[in-house]
Amino acid sequence: MSQTVRTRPDGSRNVLSEAYDTALLDLDGVVYAGGQAIVYAVESLGAAREGGMHLAYVTNNALRTPDAVAGHLTELGIPTGASDVITSAQAAARLVSEQVPAGARVLVIGGEGLRVALRERGLEPVESAEDEPVAVVQGYGGPDLAWGRFAEACYAIARGVPWFASNTDLTIPSARGIAPGNGAAVEVVRIATGAEPQVAGKPLPPMHRETILRTGAERPLVVGDRLDTDIEGAFNGGVDSLLVLTGVTDGAHLLAAPPEHRPTYVDADLRGILTGQPEVTSAEGAFGCGGWTASARGAELVLDGEGDVLDGLRALCGAAWTHAGDGVCALDGGKALSRLGV
Numbered sequence: 052m053s054q055t056v057r058t059r060p061d062g063s064r065n066v067l068s069e070a071y072d073t074a075l076l077d078l079d080g081v082v083y084a085g086g087q088a089i090v091y092a093v094e095s096l097g098a099a100r101e102g103g104m105h106l107a108y109v110t111n112n113a114l115r116t117p118d119a120v121a122g123h124l125t126e127l128g129i130p131t132g133a134s135d136v137i138t139s140a141q142a143a144a145r146l147v148s149e150q151v152p153a154g155a156r157v158l159v160i161g162g163e164g165l166r167v168a169l170r171e172r173g174l175e176p177v178e179s180a181e182d183e184p185v186a187v188v189q190g191y192g193g194p195d196l197a198w199g200r201f202a203e204a205c206y207a208i209a210r211g212v213p214w215f216a217s218n219t220d221l222t223i224p225s226a227r228g229i230a231p232g233n234g235a236a237v238e239v240v241r242i243a244t245g246a247e248p249q250v251a252g253k254p255l256p257p258m259h260r261e262t263i264l265r266t267g268a269e270r271p272l273v274v275g276d277r278l279d280t281d282i283e284g285a286f287n288g289g290v291d292s293l294l295v296l297t298g299v300t301d302g303a304h305l306l307a308a309p310p311e312h313r314p315t316y317v318d319a320d321l322r323g324i325l326t327g328q329p330e331v332t333s334a335e336g337a338f339g340c341g342g343w344t345a346s347a348r349g350a351e352l353v354l355d356g357e358g359d360v361l362d363g364l365r366a367l368c369g370a371a372w373t374h375a376g377d378g379v380c381a382l383d384g385g386k387a388l389s390r391l392g393v
Contacts, residue, residue, distance in 0.1 A: 054286070054289070054310075056310045056376060056377050057310060057313040057315075057372060058369065058372045058373040058376075059331040059333070059338060059365075059368060059369035059372060059373065060314065060315065060316055060317050060328070060331055060365045060368055060369070061291075061315050061316060061328065062327070062328050062329055062330030062331065063316065063327045063328040064327050065327055066102075066324075066325060066326060066327055067272060067293065067316070067323065067324045067325070067326070067327070067328070068098075068099040068102050068103075068104040068324045068325055069102065069103075069104075070270070070272075071104070071270045071271060071272035071291070072104065072105060072268060072269055072270045072271070073104065073105040073106075073107060073266050073268035073269075073270070073271045073272070074099065074104055074105070074106050074107065074271075074272050074274050074324060075107050075109050075137075075262050075266070075268070075271050075272065075273045075274065076096075076106060076107065076108050076109065076274045076275075077108075077109060077110065077273075077274065077275035077276060077277070077280075077281045077298075078108055078109075078110045078112075078120070079110075079112075079224055079298070080224070080275075080276035080277065080297060080298020080299055081274060081275060081276050081281075081295055081297060081298060081321070082096070082108070082124070082127075082129070082321075083123075083127060084224075084297070084298070085224075085226055086123070086226075087127075088127045088128065088129070089297050089320065089321070090297075090320065091320045091321055091322050092127075092129070092320070092321050093127060093128040093129055095320070095321035095322050095324060095325055096129050096321060097128075097129070098325055099324050099325060104324070105266060105268070106131075106135060107135050107136075107137060107262060107265070107266045107268070108120065108124065108131065108135060108136045108137070109137045109138075109253070109258070109262050109273075110136070110137070110138050110139065111138075111139045111217070111218040111220055111233075111252040111253050111258075111280060112138065112139070112164070112191060112223070113138055113139045113140035113143065113161055113162070113164045113165050113168075113190030113191050113217035113218065113233065113252075114161065114162040114163070114164050114190065114191045114192060114193055115138070115162075115163075115164050116133075116138075116163055116164050116167045117133040117134070117136035117137075117138060117141075117167075118133045119164075120133075120136045120138070121133045121135060121136050124136075134265070137258075137261055137262045137265050137266070138164055138168065138217075139190065139217040139218045139251055139252030139253070139258060140161075140164040140165045140167070140168040140190055140217050141168045141171070141261055141265075142217070142251035142252060142257045142258045142260070142261040143165070143168070143188050143190065143215050143216070143217040143251035143252070143257075144165070144168035144169045144171065144172045144174065144188070145172060145251075145257070145261060146215055146249060146251045146257050147169070147172070147174065147186050147188055147215050148172040148173065148174060150186070150213065151174070151185045151186050151213075152185070153173050153174075154173060154174065154175060155174055155175065155184075155185045155186070156174075156175045156176075156177045156182055156183060156184045156185060157169050157174050157175065157176055157177065157184055157185065157186045157187070157188055158176075158177055158178070158179070158180060158182070158184035158186070158187045158188070158203060158204065158207050158212070159176045159177070159178065159188060160187065160188070160189040160190070160192065160196075160200045160201065160203065160204045160236075160240075161188070161189055161190035161191060161192040161196070161217070161233075162190065162191065162192045162193055162196075164190065165188055165190045165217065169188070178203070179203055180203050180204075180206035180207040180210070184207055184212060185212060185213075186212055186213050186214075186215060187204050187207045187208055187212055187213070187214045187215065188214075188215040188216070188217070189204060189214070189215070189216045189217065189233065189236065189237060189240065189248065190216070190217035190218070190233055191217070191218075191223065191232060191233040191236070192236075194225075194230065196236070201236065201239050201240055201243070204240050204244075205240060205243045205244050208240070208244045208246050209244060213249070214240070214244075214246050214247075214248040214249070215248055215249045215250075215251065216233065216237050216248040216249070216250045216251070216252075217233060217250075217251055217252050218232075218233055218234065218250065218251065218252025218253065218258075219233065219234035219237050219248075219250055219252070220232040220233060220234050220252070220280065221234035221235050221238075222234075222235070252280075253280040253281065253283075253284040254279065254280050254281075254282075254283035254284035254286070254287055255284070255287065256287055256288065258284060259284055259285075259287065259288035259290075263288075271290050271291075272290070272291050272292065272293055272324070273285035273288075273290060273291070273292040273293070274292070274293045274295065274321070274324065275292065275293075275294065275295070275298075276294065276295055276296070276297055276298025276299055276300055277298065277299055277300060278294070278300055278304060278305070278308055278312035278314075279312060281294075282294060282308075282311075282312050282313070282314045283311045283312055285314075285315075286310075286311045286312075286313075287311070291315040291316070292314045292315050292316070293314060293315065293316045293317075293318060293323055293324065294314035294316070294317050294318070295318055295319065295320050295321060295323060296317070296318070296319050296320070296393065297319070297320050297321075301393060302364055302367070302384070302388040302391065302393035303384065303385075303388060305317065305364070305368060306352065306367055306368060306371040306372075306380055306384045306388075307371070307375075307379050307380050307381075308372070308379075309375075309377075309378065309379050310377055313368075313372055316328045317361065317364060317365055317368065318361065319361055329341060329362060329365065331365050331366060331368070331369045333369065333373075337370075338366045338367075338369030338370045338373070339366055340362040340363070340365040340366040340369070341356075341358040341359050341362030341363070341365075341366075342356045342357050342358025342359070342362065343355070343356040343357070343358055343362050343363040343366045344356050344366060345363070345366035345367045345369060345370040345387065346370050347370050347371075347374045347382055350382060350383055351382055351383045351384070351386065351387075352367055352370055352371055352380075352382045352383065352384040352387045353386075353387060354366065354367060354386075354387035354390055354391070360391045360392065360393060363387075363390070363391045364388075364391055364393055367384060367387055367388070367391075371384060
């Protein structure tokens with residue numbers, strides 16, 4: 052799919068929750084962190100919902116069922132039904148169901164989220180390669196997933212059984228820090244077998260297709276904190292995106308983003324869906340937003356002016372992305388970013 056290379060964040064005169072009919076929201080780093088709601092998330096989502104925006108929660112975590120995720124969000128003060136939650140397990144189960152007979156046995160390397168998703172598609176989850184599965188599906192199974200589960204996957208794959216993965220995120224956040232994610236477990240099986248899985252989760256198209264099929268969204272807005280999953284997923288799906296700075300992405304990552312990682316809009320947190328977005332203007336090689344002007348001078352990005360920190364970051368994005376074109380900006384933006392504290 053050919054897309055125009057984005058050279059600056061877009062502006063929007065309309066409030067985003069009115070300009071788009073559905074928000075496709077990532078969870079960790081956007082709605083909550085460490086299991087607790089991120090500041091402004093509950094109030095902002097409540098206001099968007101009351102204004103008529105459909106809220107859907109899209110996660111690469113294949114361990115928890117939609118019921119469990121919805122229950123957690125409801126406990127946080129965000130009323131949610133299971134039908135409002137879309138998981139990579141569901142996307143993987145659909146991918147499997149399109150390639151195997153109805154009622155077929157599928158070897159599960161992962162948790163309950165995968166088993167529930169497979170049953171929803173009329174497939175039978177099994178636990179051993181000796182159960183004659185016609186496919187293997189692998190998803191995050193939690194920190195206590197036994198090493199022998201990977202051996203079962205390898206035995207089945209060695210017999211020519213197709214292999215599917217819910218996602219390939221190498222890491223997952225935990226209360227104690229960064230832990231190995233499903234992508235790390237997939238690498239174990241890949242190294243042992245030499246096989247390559249079909250992957251369903253963000254940022255790949257099967258996950259976006261699953262969200263659209265389940266939500267019926269006509270004007271979706273992807274809202275996320277990760278450039279390489281949420282924003283790239285929106286890019287691959289050909290839809291707009293809002294990056295919030297409550298998760299893993301900082302100013303340096305944003306300025307160095309290649310085209311597929313450049314969001315449509317940038318804001319501090321979920322309050323951004325309740326506002327319009329300021330325009331980034333261009334004149335004679337300089338980019339302005341609010342009271343700031345950004346430009347490329349020599350090997351540096353330079354920022355002049357004062358005002359709202361986010362406006363300065365948006366102006367810097369214009370200068371960096373334009374200079375990079377369809378590549379990655381190598382200009383030094385350290386001094387400019389230090390002025391903004393991002």
